[in-house]
Amino acid sequence: MKRSTRIQMFLIENLIWVLVAAFFLINAAVTPRFASYANVVNILYHSAIMSMLVLGQGLVLINGKLDLSIESTLGFAPGIAMLMAMQQFPEIVGPLTAIAITLIVGGMLGWFNGFCIAKLKINPLLQTLATMIMIRGILLFIFPFSLFPLDPLYRYAGAGRLPGNIPVSIPLILIIFFILNLVLQYTPFGRRFVAAGGNARASHVSGINVDRMTIYAFVLAGVLAAVAGLLAAGRQGSISNSMGEGMVLLSFAGALMGGASLQGGKGTPLGMLGGALLLGMFSNSLNLLGVGPSLIYASKGALIFVALLLDRGRIRWRGYLLHKEQLEALEHRS
Amino acid sequence: MSNAKEPILTLRGLSKLYPGTVALQDVDLEVERGETHGIIGKNGAGKTTLVGIVAGLVQPSAGSVQINGHDYSRLTRIGARKAGVAIVPQEPQLVQQSTVAENLFLPDYLRRGHGLLVDWQTMHRRANEILRRGRLSLDSRTRAGDLGIGLQQILLMLKAAYVEQAEVIILDEAFASLSEREEALFYELIRERKAAGCTILHISHRIDELLEVCDRMTVLRDGRSIGTVKRADVDKDSLAALIVGEESELRPGAPTRPGAADRLGAASSPAGGPRPADAPVERTPVLELRGLTRAERFSEISFSVAENEVLGLAGLIGSGRSSILRAIFGLEPLDAGEIRLNGKPVRLDRPTVALRHGVVYLPEERDDEGLITTLSVKTNLLLSALRRVSGRVCIDRAREGELARDLAAQLALHFASFDQEVSELSGGNRQKVVVGKVLSTEPQVFLLDEPTKGIDIAAKAGILRIIREGLRTNSAVVVTSPGLDDLIEICDRIVVVHDGRILGSFQAHEFQEERIYKAIQGTMMQPTR
Numbered sequence: 001m002k003r004s005t006r007i008q009m010f011l012i013e014n015l016i017w018v019l020v021a022a023f024f025l026i027n028a029a030v031t032p033r034f035a036s037y038a039n040v041v042n043i044l045y046h047s048a049i050m051s052m053l054v055l056g057q058g059l060v061l062i063n064g065k066l067d068l069s070i071e072s073t074l075g076f077a078p079g080i081a082m083l084m085a086m087q088q089f090p091e092i093v094g095p096l097t098a099i100a101i102t103l104i105v106g107g108m109l110g111w112f113n114g115f116c117i118a119k120l121k122i123n124p125l126l127q128t129l130a131t132m133i134m135i136r137g138i139l140l141f142i143f144p145f146s147l148f149p150l151d152p153l154y155r156y157a158g159a160g161r162l163p164g165n166i167p168v169s170i171p172l173i174l175i176i177f178f179i180l181n182l183v184l185q186y187t188p189f190g191r192r193f194v195a196a197g198g199n200a201r202a203s204h205v206s207g208i209n210v211d212r213m214t215i216y217a218f219v220l221a222g223v224l225a226a227v228a229g230l231l232a233a234g235r236q237g238s239i240s241n242s243m244g245e246g247m248v249l250l251s252f253a254g255a256l257m258g259g260a261s262l263q264g265g266k267g268t269p270l271g272m273l274g275g276a277l278l279l280g281m282f283s284n285s286l287n288l289l290g291v292g293p294s295l296i297y298a299s300k301g302a303l304i305f306v307a308l309l310l311d312r313g314r315i316r317w318r319g320y321l322l323h324k325e326q327l328e329a330l331e332h333r334s
Numbered sequence: 335m336s337n338a339k340e341p342i343l344t345l346r347g348l349s350k351l352y353p354g355t356v357a358l359q360d361v362d363l364e365v366e367r368g369e370t371h372g373i374i375g376k377n378g379a380g381k382t383t384l385v386g387i388v389a390g391l392v393q394p395s396a397g398s399v400q401i402n403g404h405d406y407s408r409l410t411r412i413g414a415r416k417a418g419v420a421i422v423p424q425e426p427q428l429v430q431q432s433t434v435a436e437n438l439f440l441p442d443y444l445r446r447g448h449g450l451l452v453d454w455q456t457m458h459r460r461a462n463e464i465l466r467r468g469r470l471s472l473d474s475r476t477r478a479g480d481l482g483i484g485l486q487q488i489l490l491m492l493k494a495a496y497v498e499q500a501e502v503i504i505l506d507e508a509f510a511s512l513s514e515r516e517e518a519l520f521y522e523l524i525r526e527r528k529a530a531g532c533t534i535l536h537i538s539h540r541i542d543e544l545l546e547v548c549d550r551m552t553v554l555r556d557g558r559s560i561g562t563v564k565r566a567d568v569d570k571d572s573l574a575a576l577i578v579g580e581e582s583e584l585r586p587g588a589p590t591r592p593g594a595a596d597r598l599g600a601a602s603s604p605a606g607g608p609r610p611a612d613a614p615v616e617r618t619p620v621l622e623l624r625g626l627t628r629a630e631r632f633s634e635i636s637f638s639v640a641e642n643e644v645l646g647l648a649g650l651i652g653s654g655r656s657s658i659l660r661a662i663f664g665l666e667p668l669d670a671g672e673i674r675l676n677g678k679p680v681r682l683d684r685p686t687v688a689l690r691h692g693v694v695y696l697p698e699e700r701d702d703e704g705l706i707t708t709l710s711v712k713t714n715l716l717l718s719a720l721r722r723v724s725g726r727v728c729i730d731r732a733r734e735g736e737l738a739r740d741l742a743a744q745l746a747l748h749f750a751s752f753d754q755e756v757s758e759l760s761g762g763n764r765q766k767v768v769v770g771k772v773l774s775t776e777p778q779v780f781l782l783d784e785p786t787k788g789i790d791i792a793a794k795a796g797i798l799r800i801i802r803e804g805l806r807t808n809s810a811v812v813v814t815s816p817g818l819d820d821l822i823e824i825c826d827r828i829v830v831v832h833d834g835r836i837l838g839s840f841q842a843h844e845f846q847e848e849r850i851y852k853a854i855q856g857t858m859m860q861p862t863r
Contacts, residue, residue, distance in 0.1 A: 186728045188720035195717055198706035205665065205703045206718045206771070207689035265708035322758050325750045 002328075005321055012314050012321075016258050016274035019310075023278060027285045034285060041166060047280030048169040049074075049235070051273060052228035053247055054254030055177060056221035058272035061255050062184075063197040063217035064264025065124035069113060069131035070225035070251065074244030076135045077105040077226035078233040079143050082150060095153035102226045109135065110222020114215035132248075140241050148238030157227075158234015169231050174273075176227070180220075181269040193217070198265020250300060254279050257307040279303070340403060342367040342533050343388065343502060348397035350383050350557075352761065357383040359557045361397070365502075370524065370534040372544040374577055375554035376817055381537045382424070384554065385504045388535065389421040390414030401502070418501035420494030422508045424651075426486035430479030435461035437478045438493050468492045469519060484516035491523050495532070503527060504535045509543055510652045521547065539650050541573055541855055555579055570852075578818070578847045619677075620810040621693070621779045623662070626671035631657040632834035635671070639779070639810040644801065646821035647814045648854050649831035655814045656698055658831070659781045662812075663688045663695035675779070689718065692778040696768055696785050698814075700761075704768035707757035711749055712738045714756050714767050719774035741770040744804065746796055762793030769797055773804065780805050782813040786820055798824050818847050818854075832856045 011018055028035035053070055060067045081101040085093040093101065113131055116122045160168035184190035196203040196213035204210050225244075233239045258275030260267030282303055286296045343365040350358040358380045365371045373381050386392035388399060390411040399406045401417045409417075428437045435458050436443070444460065446453040461474035468488060478486060487508050494503045505524075512520060524534060524547055538544050544551055545565065553560040553576045560576060568576075619638035626635040632654035639645045649655040660666045662673060664682045672679050675691055682688040688695070697703035705714055715738050716723055723734040738752055745766040749759055756767060769785060785801065786794045802824045805811050815821050821828055822845045829839045830853045840850060 182728075186731075188724045188729060191713060191717065191720055191729070195706045195709060195713070198708045199702070201703050202697075202706055203717075205663075205685055205695060205697050207686045208717075209686060261708075263708070265706060319758065322750055322754065 002325075005325060008321055009318070012318050014271075015310065015314055016271050016278065019257075020274050020278050020281070023281055023285075027281070031285050031288050034288060039284070039288075041170070043277070043280050043284045044170045045167045046284065047276050048167070048173050049228045049231045050247065050250060050254065050279060051173050051276035052176070052224045052231065053251035054258065054272050054276040054279075055180065055269060056224035056228075057248070057251040058255035058258060058260045058267055058269065058275075059180070059224075060124075060217050060221045061197075061252075061260035061262065062194055062264060062267050063214055064200065065117060065214065065217065066128070066252070066262070067110075067113065067218060067221045068125070068128040068248050069109065069135065070221055070228075071244040071246070071248040072132045072136040072139065073106050073109050073222055073225035074229040074232060074247065075239070075241060076109070076139045076229075077102045077222075078229040079139050079147070079239050079241070079243075080105050082147055082154070082233070082239050083142065085151065085154070086147065095151040098151070098154050099157075099230065102230050103223050106222040106224075106226025106229070107219050108222070110219040110225075111215060113222070114218030117218065118211035118214040136245075143239070143241040146238050146240040150233060150237055150239070154230075155234040155237060158231040159237065160234075169234075172231075176224075177269050177273045184269060194265060250279060253300060253304040253307070256304065256311070261311070275307075340367070341365055342402055343535075344400040345384075345388070346398045346400070348384065348387060348399070349395050350380075350387065350392060351395045356557050358387075358394070361554070361557075361559045363552055363559065363562070365533055365535065366550075367533055368528070368531050369549040370528055370536060370547050372548035372551035373535065373537045373554065374539070374541070374544055374551055374573070376577060379554040380557040381554055382506055383557075385421065385506055385535055385537055388414070388502070389419055389504055391421070415498065415500075418499075419504065420498050420500035420502070421504040421506060422487060422490045422494060424507040424510060426483060426490050428478040428486050428489065430477070432478055433474060434465070434472060434476050434478055434481075434489060435474035437489065438464060438474075438497050464492050464496045467496060468523060482513075484512040487512060488516060488519055488523070491520065495523065495527050500532070502533045502535065504537070506537050507539065507651065509538060509540070510650075539855075541570055541577075545570065545573070553577055571848075574848055574851055578851050620675065621662075621812070622674040622677070624672040624674070626658065626661060626673070627669050628657060628661055628666060629669050630834075631661075631666070632831070635831075635834075635836060637829055637836065637839070639812055641778075641808060641810055642806050643827070644806055644811040644813060644825045646825035646828040647812060647831055648818060648821055648828050648850055649814075650854055653831045653854070654834035655831045656783050657834075659695060659783050659812065659814065663693060663781055665695070689775065689777075692775075693781065694718065694772045694775050694777040694779070695781040696772045696783055698783040698787060700765055700768055700787070704771070705756050705764060708755060710753045711742075711747070711756055711759070711767060712752040715741050715770045716774055718771055719776075722774070722776075737774065741774055744773070745770050745800065762789040765789045765793065765797065769800060773800070778809050780809055780811045780813075782811065784814055784816055787816055794820070818850055822847060822850070830854055 024035075033039055053074065056070050057067060081098040084101060085095065085098040109131065113128055116127050117124050157168055157172060162168055162171070184194060192203070192208045193213050193216065195206070196208050196210045200210045229243065232243055254275035255267065255272055256275070257278055258267055258272035260272070279300065282300065283296050286299060291299070341364040343363070345361060345363040348358055348361045349356070361380070361384060363384070373384065375381050383392055387394045387409070390409040390413055393408065399409050401419065404417065406413060406417070429440065432440070438461050439457055444453045444457045445451060446456070458474045465472050465474060470485070470488065472485070478489070481489070491503070491505075491508070494500050509517060509520065527534060536544065536548060548565055550562055550564050551568070551573070552562045555577070563573070563576070619640050622638040624636050627633040635658055637645065647655040647658065657666055661668050662682065664684045664687060673682060674680065675693070680691055682691060682693060685695070701707060706717070712734065716734060719737070720729070723730055723737055735752070747766050747770070748763055756764060759767065765785070765787070772780060772782070782801065786797055789797070798820060801811060801813060813821065813825065826842050827839055828845065828850060830837045830850065832854060833856065837853060837856070
């Protein structure tokens with residue numbers, strides 16, 4: 001393969017990071033205070049919660065399914081944990097146990113979705129829709145109020161600061177993204193996971209336990225949504241019953257921009273990180289420019305649309321490059 | 335109608351190219367009004383493509399279609415339907431959730447109230463009339479999905495005949511999945527339509543069937559038309575010879591194939607020694623099947639395969655040959671019977687278990703079951719062999735690259751890069767990736783379901799060579815193929831399956847395409863063993 005082709009292929013594969021870089025540079029030139037250290041930290045901090053949902057959604061999309069319920073899990077998991085820690089069993093459940101409960105509740109909700117979808121063959125859209133409404137309703141029922149103040153240790157992940165005034169949540173999410181990226185790319189499990197999403201029948205024939213992969217995907221999405229809930233609760237210092245509402249649609253946006261596709265088998269965690277950051281930067285820059293929240297919301301919709309167009313363009317560009325390459329190879333041979 | 339002498343259907347210079355394959359090459363065909371015209375040929379001869387073009391389902395790469403004196407340069411399905419062409423495909427395509435009546439009248443529901451409302455009453459009444467004409471005791475309110483494949487097929491025939499009142503009815507292997515009673519009903523319908531002046535284009539593998547209903551037959555071979563013959567001018571043998579081609583003409587009645595025998599001898603025993611086929615006793619069976627049965631698919635299947643042996647399963651579509659392989663691999667359930675590996679009985683009820691026992695399966699449906707097309711060539715090649723290339727936790731990238739390069743060299747794969755998506759490869763190269771995938775696992779039993787399906791001659795030769803020279807070493811191979819010549823080229827033994835039963839087997843020295851061809855039609859000549 002020629003060098004220029006290889007460079008282009010590399011850019012196509014990492015289109016999201018090209019976009020992130022381009023967007024950053026343009027904004028640094030146009031928007032006042034955008035490129036300052038404080039603002040960059042700010043962008044990362046504000047992207048942290050959404051990025052966990054994007055990653056969870058992205059993993060489910062790689063598996064070829066989708067999960068609407070993660071936005072309810074985001075409120076439900078920390079809600080249950082804090083309810084136990086502060087009202088039901090304050091003597092037994094300390095802050096660390098509460099964190100564990102948060103993650104376990106998220107994982108169990110994910111397992112429930114995954115089990116019903118993999119074993120009972122319920123359509124993922126409908127299954128997770130049911131879960132989403134169900135647990136939001138339960139949350140509203142047991143939680144007709146806002147719960148605060150939360151234990152400082154419980155808040156640490158969402159509100160704590162490291163030396164240099166860096167929020168704890170930034171290295172936390174970076175580590176999570178990094179680990180999952182390694183797992184998907186470099187372990188046999190990861191390969192099987194992605195393959196099962198790309199073509200379930202072929203994976204079954206290849207000796208992969210496809211149902212188990214589906215369940216893992218949903219469990220991971222549930223746990224990541226619980227992490228997002230932990231971060232959100234920590235940042236606000238309280239838990240409200242509306243936490244996470246409306247976030248799931250944007251989680252699709254981030255995951256799709258990060259290279260996932262609704263057909264499954266596509267995308268990487270690092271790509272999803274790029275998608276989440278682009279979403280975060282986008283609203284940050286519009287914020288700094290003084291655009292109102294409703295218009296920011298609309299612009300995010302437009303951003304999704306542009307991302308979808310870019311994806312089509314990317315596929316064509318790739319096809320064109322490979323076609324050219326093959327033509328040249330043929331000429332060489334003859 | 336116009337001049338009765340004029341052919342109703344004229345095809346000129348039809349060609350169809352698919353990436354990597356030529357499905358049809360310069361085919362001319364004239365079908366006279368009111369005749370029943372058979373189209374016959376081996377698998378991959380281009381039969382379905384040809385009628386697909388007439389039905390507007392496939393766009394030709396070159397050539398013209400003339401129906402009823404009209405030229406159609408771009409024939410769509412809707413256009414073909416307007417021109418009076420109906421097709422009954424091999425896999426009946428009905429809306430499974432809808433009723434029989436709805437399916438019969440789709441897409442033109444009968445209407446009332448100035449065409450605004452569906453006239454259910456009349457529709458059901460007419461549907462029941464049609465069902466009675468077809469001698470079916472069925473209620474028009476039955477859901478189509480509740481009917482068997484055979485009845486669905488008949489329903490489509492009724493629709494073509496009485497609802498669409500098509501002038502040309504195409505039957506694309508419509509008989510493949512019919513029961514005896516359904517077959518009789520179908521013949522009845524064909525005769526009735528013929529009497530009504532309909533032109534029928536009948537595609538089939540089965541010689542008997544064609545000889546029974548057709549006036550003329552066109553033989554296709556490798557995408558070319560070999561010629562059109564009248565029913566009166568041929569019998570079963572001469573037609574079989576035409577279909578199979580020149581090989582049988584070269585060696586009329588020759589008992590052996592010297593070339594094949596030499597090659598076999600050289601490959602697996604000292605030169606000049608007895609052919610391996612003559613000394614099966616010395617071989618230890620690796621895979622042994624005892625009375626495998628699956629209701630409605632196959633019954634009492636028993637055979638064994640030894641190390642270094644390639645066994646071919648020959649049979650028509652629907653004969654059960656694929657089902658047998660899938661059941662061994664655990665993709666389809668077994669109702670009775672026993673599978674033994676190296677003499678020990680095993681239960682292989684899932685692919686995972688089969689793979690663990692060293693049994694690997696190459697699926698017939700390449701893109702659906704063989705590949706994950708969104709992933710890279712390398713990932714696909716090594717998907718079943720991840721254990722071989724990984725350390726305790728992670729995949730060893732160096733070992734992975736080495737093994738992938740190794741496989742690609744063996745397969746002579748053409749591609750731009752290992753990280754290329756499989757979806758970007760040509761058909762032949764994709765098939766090679768699937769072969770590479772089963773090769774990478776180093777199993778003791780290979781089950782290959784049509785490993786040469788839909789690929790060009792060069793790629794096919796490569797894959798056959800790999801099977802013969804590569805796979806056989808230290809393994810047992812069971813293979814099916816759309817073409818008998820492939821099996822004859824690479825197999826040590828061919829087992830003939832018909833209607834889910836084994837009719838007999840041929841040893842390498844008895845291989846003769848014409849004889850085996852007749853055997854898979856269900857008329858075994860001299861079964862050995």
